[in-house]
Amino acid sequence: MTASVAYRPGDLIKARGREWVVLPETRPDLLQLRPLGGSEDDTTLVYLPLEPESPVAATFDLPDPAKPGSHVAALLLRDALRLKLRAGAGPFRGFGNISVEPRAYQLVPLLMALKLDTLRLLIADDVGIGKTIEAGLIAREMLDRGEVERLTVICPPHLCEQWQQELASKFNIEAEVVRTGTANRLERGLRPDESIFEVYPFTVVSLDYIKSDRRRADFLRACPEFVIVDEAHTCVQANTSTRHQRYQLIKGLAEAKPARHMLFLTATPHSGDDSAFHNLLGLIHPRFAGLSEMPEGEGRRHLREELANHLVQRRRGDIAEWRDTAGFPVRESREATYRLSGDWGRLFDDVLDYARGMVQRAEGGTKLEQRMSWWAALALLRCVSSSPAAAALALRTRLKAVEGETESEQMTELDQAASETVLDGAADDALTLDETVPAGTVESPEDGAVLRRLIDRAEALRGPRVDPKLVVVAAEVQKLLADGFKPVVFCRYIATAYYVADQLKSLLPADKAHVIAVTGELTSDQREERIEELGALENGLTPVLVATDCLSEGINLQRFFDAVVHYDLTWNPTRHEQREGRVDRFGQASKAVRALMLYGENNPVDGAVLKVILRKAEKIRKELGVAVPLPVDNTKVIDAIMKAVLLQTGRVAEATRQLTFDFVGTEAEVDSAWETARDRVTRTVFAQRRLRPDEVLPEWRKAVAILGGEDDVVRFVSRAVERLGAPLEPRRDHYRLPLDHLPSALRDRLEGIGLRGTLKIGFAHPAPSGVLHIHRAHPVVATLADYIAESALEDGNPDFGARCGAIFTAGVEVRTIICLLRLRHQITVEYRDKDGRHALTKSLLAEECLGVAVRGMAAPAVLDEVDALALLSLEPGHNMEDGQKTRLVAQAIEAIPQLEPQFDAIARRRAEELLADHRRIREASDARGVRYSVSPALPVDKIGVYVLMPMARL
Template identity: 40%
Template sequence: MTTIHKPGRLVTYRDREWMVLPSDNPDILLLKPLGGAEAEITGVYLPLHILPGEEISEAQFPLPSASDLGAYETAKLLFDAARLSFRNASGPFRCMGKLSFRPRAYQMVPLTMALKQDIVRLLIADDVGIGKTVEALVILKELLERGDITRFAVICPPHLCDQWQQELRDKLDIAAEIIRSSTAAALDRKLTDDRSVFYSMPYQVISIDYIKADKRRGIFLSDCPEFVIVDEVHTCALPAGATSKSQQQRHALLYDLAERAPRHLVLLTATPHSGKDLEFISLLGLLNPGFRMYDFAAITQTQRRQIARHFIQRKREQIRRWMREETPFPARESKEIGYTLMPTYREFYDRVLRFARGISQTGTRRNTARVRYWAALALLRGVMSSPAAGAEMLHNRQRKLLDAEELQDFQQQPNPVFDTLEMGGDDSPLDLIETTDLNQDEQAELAALSATIQTLSGVEQDAKAAVAVKLVAQWLTEGYQPIIFCKYIATAKYLGELLKQECESSAFAPECQSSALARDTRKQSFRTPVDIQVITSELADEQRKEQIEAMGRSDRRVLVATDCLSEGINLQDHFTAVLHYDLPWNPNRIEQRDGRVDRFGQTAPTVKSYLLWGEDNPIDTIVLQILIKKVRDIQRATGVSIPLGEDRQSIMDEVLQEVLLKDQSRGQQMQLFAETQISNELETARQKAENLRSIFAHEAIKPDMIEQDLREVDEAIGDVATVEHFVVNAVQHLSATIQECESSAFASALSRAKAELSHSDAHSDVRAKAELSHSGYKLFPQNLPPHLRAHFDGQQQVFISFESPTPKGYRYIGRNHQFVEQLCQFLLAIAFEGHPDYHRLARVAEIQTDAVSVKTVLIMFRVRNVIKEAASAREVIAEEMYLWGYAGSGANARTLDYQEAKRLLLEARSLTNLSPERQQADLERELEQFKTLEPTFLKLAEQRAEHLVEAHGRFKELVGGRRYEKAVPVLPPDVLGVYILTPKPKLL
């Protein structure tokens, strides 16, 4: 007859102790080595014959004995090693023990929303840089740990695939496969049957552009995993009358995905509402088809509450101190920097403007007025971007005349010169010039302009470039690492080459020098090596990633990029300033660019965001004064990002056409009209955005309920301070050297902030000081055991930090880092089995101390609870460490609760060395005494199980109608240590 081994019990198998884990298959016994890692979990197929000597038998964890005597100070290491080794943490949040990071309290709110739903449908729309990726990963890991899902897919733009794969690996220790055009063939070769890669790969990161095509969409929808995250979902919205085939395909894919069999769907975007209600509703309809019928102009309170169950949107100020937990976001210094064209460039621009007006006002045998206007506008924008972009557009090209039907379709599109938040828009709009039906005189003037612009390159002729070079040099001197965003590929390459030339020559046009000091500062900045790189959409996603990672190893770096890097990419680790070289015509693009560096994880206390604009450039003046400044003023005053509505582009289109290409006096009137119209629209947008955020900020969720559970999880499995204390003391116990050192990153950042930003608010300075107080460490790993030393690749010294965000130059060591995991296992092995080269951790010790007035005994034990779901047969093991004790004897005896026992464990100090013989004799007496207290001890274990039930009850109240769970303790608990504290003898 086969013995049934219940989950949580200890067994002996192959001369080793194991813990029985829950198994879905009754023929497979899942075992985890006691004190071992998740990777060591083993399955035993019970129907097979078990060889003699390999029988599986019940085991009991051995009580401490005299052979386990050791130094009392090492008991703290044993306690921390045990709880840091837990992966199945007690408490209602099952994923917490398996995360490589500690989520902030506000990042748990989307999880509580998700757990209220049987089928998760959630749209997370927090501000740029708050941590939507982390929030989605927490939901994903929780559902995996609960057994609700076994497979998942992340759908994202192609340029974000590598970043998502890295996030999954770093934060969840999950190796996901990237599925896109460049990897599809290699993945297909790994398949062992004729099922698709979407069926065979459990963890997927998929390019949306790869699966949106009809030939792949059907296969994906058929084999799609049960949990899907969609990043940058605003690119999948479907406005009424959409003409973008790409956007239609993306939305059609998600529409079909949402309509298929019940599937968990988490959508992420920082810009859910572009100002167009129809686009927003098309996204909400993915969460619930009924939302497609809602009219936001007359939405009811009931409808708002229904949407709020699935939608959350919070601005940075709402979560900066949420639940009294400080979240360190950098202060942002924003500024507009004006420049005036050089005389020669001004003269050239006037010629281009006359040409643009001419081609926009004259007609040919065909009605091409709209296309001609677009071409004129594109030409003006290109010339003001850079001589290189202007030359590319002016160059005489083969004309591509459209037939009547093609021309009609082309002219029905929105103005292609205006910015959108779609990616990949860094090519010059050459097709506009090529498809414009120019006459012979116009073509001749185009050629003459093309010849002239070739002479206007360089800082001597290009004032915009000269100002940018000077500003970059200043930032480098101040310790900033800038990104320069350009509109066009040609401009990015041009500016990158200019900066490299400056590094080599240090020559600077006298017209642009404000002082000898400025000249000397710039020369000094470019005299030391600066890594200058240009990244545009011409590079593949993998090449962009490799180039950015390589730049991160340089001490001084400047990245010149187009908007292919302005959305979704995390650049806060390597860059601290943004220069908008080309003025975007969409304010949301500025926010997206700034969000690459101004986000959670940025260790600099201050980031810079400067915007260049031409003071004598009428286009820049209109865009800056009418649109961007008004949006920025509202954002600074309210903290609300403003989505612009349907009329913004048409108003700007009309005023640009009047001001630039028609009568000047009429243009001034139109500019005043546009300013009034856009001001009214912005006010409407502000009110709508504030209303949306007030509805969906979820401030009604009770912070104290989340806080209590997080606090208990921290205590059960160890927080950041526990990891730091343990690693520092553990490596010293193993004879390695570790030195505390002030983080130079924080020190330089604070010094720079004080030197530059004396006007900065007090909050920023306080935060910078707080960050400075966090210290890193210099570890010398030579004396560590080989398997621990191997984590540091043979380095003689390593800078490590336990803080996240991690300062530059330091390696992050978190709770689930493999080094910490193996360090815990090694110290536990020393405690229970001994080691010839290292002192044993004390399972037993006795000290004489002034921390107690009567003899006190501390018991350190490990509790395992089996959590059962009432509605299913599923079981989960939850572990926790606990401390208990008793003081005095007879009528004066009393028990110690956890907090008092922990205080004594951490703070009691030995006053004198007691002989091993005395410690052994006292231990034997206390073990006999402990047997008489065993019923009380077992009752305590049952109380811990009841407490776990209470936590789940509190959690059930928080998340609503989830399945009720009960916890059953595995008795007896494992006694890891017994420690005797005797008071200092009284003087006679």
């Protein structure tokens, strides 16, 4: 058995015949180690009592002068070491552990969060700006600072897998999904007194699973110290039992532990309900809920200023001031119409007459019978406006009363179910909904013959010969394809989606377009698989996706699509914006996206929804730059609009193109409410203090200087693969990387992570569809960097990464020695336990790679990135023999011991700067009793020694 020795993060030790770096989470008898030249994936645990030989302290060997390499290889090694850093010594602890390249504006919520004592922040950025990335950056930073150890994401059930995937792929956080289908598996093997949330540190929890009274108590007891609440606006309106349970859960989490860190995410913080909005603010702190009752004055102004520290909301226009290279596409919106005529127009008239008769016959019946007839009539109007397939199904389906319940209970259940299938989730703003065709008739035996005739007529209207709506959409999709766009066609019902997809397959050229349908009948995994398959299309095929609204929230489509066609109008403006937001968002490679709204020019149903809801919503969105939800109860609005359609006399053939229908006062009422909502949003939501670019960009640049940015990645990858025998092949908008030409050992590593063959890659964000965006944390970069660093540091091979070298150059006037140093810092975090009783200590590791120049006899000077790059990129003036290179390098290495005190001084100074960065960025930590200290691990690692000799003067 070995005796235990206290090692600290950053120490070098020798064990099992090789050198290792000690990592955090080390105990006296258990060491977590990373090979000296290896990656985080090579990390191992060493249990000291079972080791045959005790680890011993090690020192990093100086370069071997007998193995000089070229300056290109020296620069490759320097870039590899920077780009493989995961615990970088910059102002942010988490940047080395993320696999996404955040944009500078996405750092605003992170900096705001780190300035708060207890992190309570509402991120209400517009659709597509990147709230998930902003939340992930905050979570990763808090974990890597050692301030939290557990986190949970609470979200609607259909978003669970997406959150799990985003956390894993972008932030290296492996979370477990907790919902009905997974909870039993996760609970197996747990003690009766253990909770899933105590055993699994990172979880994604279905809101509807955890909100029940039975599960809520355990969750409140064991909930992690950091909580992200997605779609937070769905948790604060108590107009249904579902909403009430959600609100009680989130409110309980906020109140049970005031020190709990909580992030609230929503694109629609104010849904037109003032009480719901102020309930949402009250989750940040109860005093903010009081803004609703507080009169104008000094107290209200101070409270609003305080709220501004906890609320960030940006519109697309707000991002423009950042001059971000990613940018956002321009949305080009237009409309296309079809006309109900011939057999299709006559069928619509007869279905409208049938629906009116159904409502009129129920007037003498019970309230339940009246309500059933009303919903059935609305369903018929919705479906006959959608497609012949949906109309035929609705005519076949009877709406029946539920037995064993009171009339009042039946009406409540009926309204809730019908609002999902007929309206677009309007009664409850959670945008999940039923995509099946709703029942369009009620029990009425005498209607049997009439219904059969209507069904037969609807079935006969399939296809372009008799369906004018289908003809128009096929022509419009062909125009989009001809203009180079890749469209998503959104339909309201599953039956319509399959009908449209089948028809488009025969109407679009088979050698140009590949049409698929994705509906709510598929699981979320199956939907993602189908969409991913579209990225592998070859032979010039363009994907055309026909989808239901199961894809309007939760799956981002910007990688593969850049146009949206509304085949069916949505009756909810929030849903309309969500559809277009799937492609018009952060990461869209196209400079423009197109949105096409299709409607019947003489269809009274389309006309009513367009005039009173969608066009007014779009007008306000253009004015404010952000969508504003329908300002009054959507159900009441639709009821009033459809009454005008159902109760007025007249036929479709009599309707004019202008769609001038009488909405009996509803339009004026909604107009007034829209104005109020617009004023409220302008006055209340956007009146906040925001961090400006000049406050954020310096921190961003400092992080990039430590870890490497886009330019460093382009230089490193292009030079590395060329030196390894697989140079990049430029194409119009991307590069081809032939992995088969790489060394077999490197190729095997890449195949192990699913990369093989020839890759299509790009370095600029966003990358075109089907092209891998290669950033500093991409597996291609990480694997190349690990391979080159290991070749140089462990194998001593100077061909790929040179640790030493010498050249003659006209770029210097005196002998200049460049020393490539790697600094390792131990960060100690002192804090109190969750009860505030005991002092705890956590150790973290930070690393950086920097260049130091010794010019002549002068003292060593730290090089900034520009100077280091310039010196290591100098071209040789003329050839130098290998023997001379070896002598010059050996002479330089002999001087290293005399420079050691100065290198140590540099390391201590950098440690002080790192501590200052930590305190400045997380300035609220002192208020919470968190204390940081930073100490360098000495001696520093001398990675490389390079000699630049001046050219002889002629």
